[in-house]
Amino acid sequence: MRRLVYALPLLVLAVVGVFFFVGFDRDPKLIPSPMIDKPSPAFAVPGLRGGDGTVGNARFGGTVTLVNFFASWCVPCRIEHPLLMELARAGTVRIVGIDYKDKPEDALGWLRQLGDPYTVIGADRDGRAAIDWGVYGVPESYLVDRQGRIRFKQVGPITEDVWRTTMLPMIKELSQ
Amino acid sequence: MFTEIGHYALILALAVAAAQAVVPLVGAHRGDRTLMAVGRSAAFAQFLLVCVAFGALLHAYVTSDFSVANVAQNSHTDKPMLYKVSGLWGNHEGSLLLWIAILSGFGAAVAGFGNNLPAALRARTLAVQGMIAVGFTLFILLTSNPFERLDPVPLNGNGLNPLLQDPGLAFHPPFLYLGYVGFSIAFSFAVAALIEGRVDAAWARWVRPWTLAAWVFLTVGIGLGSWWAYYELGWGGWWYWDPVENASFMPWLAGTALLHSAIIVEKRDTLKTWTILLAIIAFSLSLLGTFLVRSGIISSVHSFASDPTRGLFILALLLVTVGGSLVLYALRAPVLKSGGLFSAVSREGSLVLNNVLLATATGTVLLGTLYPLIADALNLGKLSVGAPFFNAVFVPLAVPLAAAMALGPLLAWKRGNLMRALRALRPAVAAGLLVAVGTLVWGGSASPWWAALGTGLAAYLFVGTLTETAERVRLFDVPPAASLHRLVHLPRSAYGLLLSHLGLALVIAGITGSSAWKVESVQTMRVGETVVVAGFAYRLDGVEEARGPNYVSARATFTVTKDGRPYAVMQPEKRLYMQPQRPTTEAAIVTTWLGDLYAVIGDANGPDGFVTRLYFNPLVPWLWAGGIVMVLGGLVSLSDRRHRVGAPARAHAALAVNSVARGA
Numbered sequence: 055m056r057r058l059v060y061a062l063p064l065l066v067l068a069v070v071g072v073f074f075f076v077g078f079d080r081d082p083k084l085i086p087s088p089m090i091d092k093p094s095p096a097f098a099v100p101g102l103r104g105g106d107g108t109v110g111n112a113r114f115g116g117t118v119t120l121v122n123f124f125a126s127w128c129v130p131c132r133i134e135h136p137l138l139m140e141l142a143r144a145g146t147v148r149i150v151g152i153d154y155k156d157k158p159e160d161a162l163g164w165l166r167q168l169g170d171p172y173t174v175i176g177a178d179r180d181g182r183a184a185i186d187w188g189v190y191g192v193p194e195s196y197l198v199d200r201q202g203r204i205r206f207k208q209v210g211p212i213t214e215d216v217w218r219t220t221m222l223p224m225i226k227e228l229s230q
Numbered sequence: 231m232f233t234e235i236g237h238y239a240l241i242l243a244l245a246v247a248a249a250q251a252v253v254p255l256v257g258a259h260r261g262d263r264t265l266m267a268v269g270r271s272a273a274f275a276q277f278l279l280v281c282v283a284f285g286a287l288l289h290a291y292v293t294s295d296f297s298v299a300n301v302a303q304n305s306h307t308d309k310p311m312l313y314k315v316s317g318l319w320g321n322h323e324g325s326l327l328l329w330i331a332i333l334s335g336f337g338a339a340v341a342g343f344g345n346n347l348p349a350a351l352r353a354r355t356l357a358v359q360g361m362i363a364v365g366f367t368l369f370i371l372l373t374s375n376p377f378e379r380l381d382p383v384p385l386n387g388n389g390l391n392p393l394l395q396d397p398g399l400a401f402h403p404p405f406l407y408l409g410y411v412g413f414s415i416a417f418s419f420a421v422a423a424l425i426e427g428r429v430d431a432a433w434a435r436w437v438r439p440w441t442l443a444a445w446v447f448l449t450v451g452i453g454l455g456s457w458w459a460y461y462e463l464g465w466g467g468w469w470y471w472d473p474v475e476n477a478s479f480m481p482w483l484a485g486t487a488l489l490h491s492a493i494i495v496e497k498r499d500t501l502k503t504w505t506i507l508l509a510i511i512a513f514s515l516s517l518l519g520t521f522l523v524r525s526g527i528i529s530s531v532h533s534f535a536s537d538p539t540r541g542l543f544i545l546a547l548l549l550v551t552v553g554g555s556l557v558l559y560a561l562r563a564p565v566l567k568s569g570g571l572f573s574a575v576s577r578e579g580s581l582v583l584n585n586v587l588l589a590t591a592t593g594t595v596l597l598g599t600l601y602p603l604i605a606d607a608l609n610l611g612k613l614s615v616g617a618p619f620f621n622a623v624f625v626p627l628a629v630p631l632a633a634a635m636a637l638g639p640l641l642a643w644k645r646g647n648l649m650r651a652l653r654a655l656r657p658a659v660a661a662g663l664l665v666a667v668g669t670l671v672w673g674g675s676a677s678p679w680w681a682a683l684g685t686g687l688a689a690y691l692f693v694g695t696l697t698e699t700a701e702r703v704r705l706f707d708v709p710p711a712a713s714l715h716r717l718v719h720l721p722r723s724a725y726g727l728l729l730s731h732l733g734l735a736l737v738i739a740g741i742t743g744s745s746a747w748k749v750e751s752v753q754t755m756r757v758g759e760t761v762v763v764a765g766f767a768y769r770l771d772g773v774e775e776a777r778g779p780n781y782v783s784a785r786a787t788f789t790v791t792k793d794g795r796p797y798a799v800m801q802p803e804k805r806l807y808m809q810p811q812r813p814t815t816e817a818a819i820v821t822t823w824l825g826d827l828y829a830v831i832g833d834a835n836g837p838d839g840f841v842t843r844l845y846f847n848p849l850v851p852w853l854w855a856g857g858i859v860m861v862l863g864g865l866v867s868l869s870d871r872r873h874r875v876g877a878p879a880r881a882h883a884a885l886a887v888n889s890v891a892r893g894a
Contacts (some may be wrong), residue, residue: 061560063507064553067514071549073604074521127617129470132463136813155618167752167843191602 089188089204094121094196097183099176102153102161109150109176115202118228119148120195120221122172123184125156126164128192134211135168142171147225151175154184154192197221199228233298236286237377240327243279243334244367246272250337250360254353255425266349269356270341276363277338284331287376291318297383300324300376306389308780308808316400317390322540323376325403329520330366332404332411337363340415340440347436354422355415362414365547373540392781392807392814398458406451406478410516412444413481416488417513420506421555424562429502434495437509439868441492445485446864452478453857461817466748466828466845468853471620476599477519480592484512487588490581498578498643500571503563504585510559514552515592521548522599576646580638587631594623625680632687632738635731636694640701654701655694662690677746684742692735699728726867729859736856743825743849750846754839764846766827767791768800773831773840781807783816786831786840790820802831826850 089095098110114121122138124131142149151172153161158177165172178184187196197206206224208216250272257265287300291314296302304324305317318324337359344352370376394400419437423429455478460468469475488508494501521544572578598619636658640651666686673681700706702724703716749764760769771787783805790798800818807814820827825848832841 057560057564060503060563063510064556064560067549067552067556070600071545071553073600074545127470129472163750167750169841 089196090207091203091205094198094202094204095183095186097186099152099178099183102151102158102175102177106174106176109152109174111202113150113174114198116200117148118200118225119150119198120225121150121152121187121198122195123152123154123178123187123189123192125154125192126160127156128154130211131193132168134193135171137212137214137217138171139169146222148173152183153177154189155179155181197224197228232286232289233295233377233379236283237375239279239282239286240367240371240377243276243283243330244364244371246276246279247334247360247363247367250276251357251364252360253357254360255357258350258353258357258425261350263349266353269353269360272360273334273337273341273356276360277334280327280331280334283377284327287324287327288315288318291315294387296385296387297379297381298376299378299380302380302384302387304390305387306780307386309390309395310779312397312400313390313395316394319403319407320390320394323370323374325407326366326370326374327376328404329407329411330363330370332407333359333363333366333414336411336415336440340418344436351419351422351426351433351436354425355418358418358421359414362418362551365551369540369543369547373543389780389807392805392812395807396458396462398454398462402451402454402458404451405447405454409444409446409448409451409478409485410481410519412440412447413485413509413513413516415440416444416485416509417555420509421558423506424555424558427562427565429495429506429566431496431499434492434505438489438492438496441485441488441509441512442864442868445482445489446861446868448478448482448485449857449861449864452482453854453861457854460850461819462814466744466750466817466826466847466850468744468850471598471617473599474519474523476595477515477522480595480599481512481515481519483588483592483595484508484515487585487592488512490584490588494578494581498572500578501582502566503559506563506566507559508585508589510552510555511592514548514555515596517548517551521545572643573645575641575648577638577641577643579646580634580641583634584631584638587627587634591624591627591631594627595620598623628738629683629687632691632734635734636691636698639695639698639727639731654697658690658692658694658697661693662686665689673747681742681746684738684746688735688739688742691738692732695728695731695735699724722870723867726863726870729863729866731863733856733858733860733863736852736859738856740849740851740853740856744847744853747848748845749848751844753842755842756839761842761844763844764825765792766797766846768829768842768844770840770842773834776803778805781805784831784834786829786842788818788829790827798827800827800829802829804831804833821851823851824848 094111094114096111098108101107101109120141124134138149141147149172151174153175155178158179161175161177176183181189187194191209193211195208195212196204199205205228206221208221212221250269253272254266254269257263257268287298289295290298290301291305292311294301294305294307294314296305300321300323301317304321305314309317319328337356340347340352340355340359344355347355416437419433419440423433452475455475456468459470460466488505491501491505491508495505521541636655637651640646640654641648663686665688666682669677669682669685699717699720702720703713705713708716751761751763753761755761755770757770757772760767762768768788768790771789773784773786776783776785783803785801785803788800788802789796790800798820800820802818803816805814805816806812815830815832818829825846828845828847830843830845832843834840
């Protein structure tokens with residue numbers, strides 16, 4: 055019995071090791087979303103800002119939309135933010151923000167501080183909508199086409215590279 | 231030419247490390263002194279060869295030799311010299327070379343300073359050190375060679391991420407690595423002890439200074455990283471619970487636990503298997519940190535571009551190193567004899583409590599960091615864990631830890647008197663309550679309830695730690711002169727305890743203040759306009775264009791006045807770096823006793839209007855001061871003569887010589 059206690063750390067390592075190994079096949083940046091080409095999952099969350107109203111699928115469609123999950127406590131979001139601001143300024147695409155597991159006052163302060171690129175923002179306080187959408191972590195962004203189907207998923211910050219080579223051409227194509 | 235020599239030296243270093251891993255081990259097994267001595271020479275040779283390799287790459291960086299792929303990808307002729315040098319470790323391949331250089335440096339240090347170690351223990355320790363070196367040198371040579379050439383040679387390099395072009399961050403990785411890799415010594419000692427099947431007080435005395443040195447380096451490294459985030463990311467935050475930050479925080483927690491449990495092994499010859507396990511864990515978590523950053527298995531801002539072969543290799547390395555040592559542990563730990571017994575209320579008891587809490591904290595951070603990965607693998611849904619989780623779990627652990635920190639040193643070894651210790655703590659409790667109530671009364675209505683808890687705890691710990699020193703020098707029991715005499719003659723390790731615990735009290739105050747009472751104001755300001763933040767009036771005097779060596783910047787000038795009197799002039803900048811093109815914010819910070827004035831200039835908004843962000847960050851300077859005091863405590867303790875292994879032995883020898891001389 056005593057010997058078993060001393061083997062316990064080894065057991066823990068074995069379990070963690072298995073998870074790491076499985077993790078390799080599930081690289082958060084490479085995993086193809088099962089949501090691609092499917093209609094965006096049904097959800098409805100309260101708006102974050104005064105005039106936002108309820109935010110849900112009904113708000114998509116008609117025009118190509120970039121759905122961006124973010125949070126004020128998320129560091130990579132901070133890195134991504136200037137790009138979103140630029141997109142908002144250029145008006146290339148409608149940007150819907152989903153504020154993930156965040157206090158509204160924190161999120162509002164964050165937007166006041168860094169600028170607000172979003173057309174509407176939903177507050178997903180318990181992370182329910184994010185689960186429905188298959189969000190791995192924030193930031194994560196989805197391109198939704200005019201018919202309300204998800205066409206592209208970006209895990210992690212949208213980089214200039216991804217934007218230039220993949221997302222911008224796709225938006226141009228979808229908007230035609 | 232130099233580059234090829236460097237590459238060749240690294241291959242030779244691999245061969246030497248392989249010899250170092252095997253020969254001394256055989257020697258120690260057979261009791262052959264000649265074979266054991268190979269470990270020492272091999273450690274020196276390996277260090278020398280790795281230095282040649284490191285020097286070669288450094289030469290390529292300093293001379294901007296873009297025929298070397300690594301240099302071309304990460305450097306640029308326009309960069310100031312400091313960042314050309316730090317560019318070496320600002321990337322995957324170069325930082326691994328730094329890792330190995332530090333590893334072999336520590337190995338050479340054990341070989342050089344370990345003359346009074348038992349020959350077999352030293353041989354085995356160096357052999358384990360050699361094994362780690364083999365693993366990492368193979369990793370670098372097979373998957374991440376920094377000496378690869380480019381053909382054709384590009385005219386100029388890609389440059390270094392401007393965010394990283396900063397003095398704080400230039401020195402952050404080397405210190406972090408000195409800390410990470412420093413734990414390899416404790417690890418090697420632990421594995422060597424498991425092979426020998428013997429752990430005694432002398433073993434703990436040898437391990438402690440190495441652990442302490444690693445802990446000091448790691449503390450400096452984490453502090454520098456946090457300080458950098460504070461002034462460079464431009465919003466006054468200093469800790470994000472990012473996976474990579476956690477990766478450096480976990481070995482720090484485990485190392486802190488190890489420092490304390492090694493005291494028990496040294497003084498009381500007990501808790502050995504736990505201490506060995508901690509030594510293994512501290513280094514394993516350092517490796518895990520390296521793995522998490524390199525593999526890209528968890529997304530983080532810090533991740534370097536990842537490549538699956540590298541991730542797989544380092545996972546194998548991690549599993550072999552940690553798995554191997556844990557197998558050895560499972561086999562040999564039951565054999566280790568445990569020493570003295572102690573009651574729950576005793577110095578040992580409080581150190582055990584410290585260890586339990588620190589281990590729980592380590593486990594919590596580990597769980598929070600790996601949870602998204604585990605949840606994903608189990609198809610539990612995709613989850614992410616952020617600051618809310620860590621804050622919710624960490625605070626309840628920190629409170630009893632701080633409470634026990636002041637109490638523990640007041641208890642005697644073996645069996646302590648709780649009532650006596652609590653009586654001695656009365657001033658500390660009174661100070662804590664006073665400050666907590668003061669915080670509630672004057673903290674303002676916006677102040678959250680936990681602010682009083684934090685400040686009260688900090689005051690309690692501060693006074694409680696002073697109480698311990700006062701008890702030691704028997705302040706008020708004996709005449710002041712006698713107390714002073716005792717104070718001067720306290721062992722350095724007692725000063726170490728005093729300083730490091732006082733430092734933590736300051737850190738707690740800093741964390742509390744900066745999270746509870748941060749004042750921020752974001753607005754568009756015209757030139758000449760004034761905004762008041764936390765009693766300081768900021769007037770925007772103007773924004774002009776400035777030029778640096780490899781950037782252009784918009785530099786704002788604020789004149790800050792307090793109560794109508796001039797207080798400071800602040801010049802925050804917004805820089806645009808040329809190569810690669812990227813904007814960065816350079817906050818202007820003025821430090822006062824009670825907090826930092828922090829100003830950031832943003833984009834132009836309308837005709838002569840600028841977005842400005844003005845903050846008052848209360849008690850943040852205390853956080854940095856606390857970190858520095860903790861590091862000082864570690865350094866002072868490190869200079870204790872009892873840690874200079876063999877110092878007492880040498881003193882005895884001198885005494886013997888003296889008496890012989892007198893006899894003659």
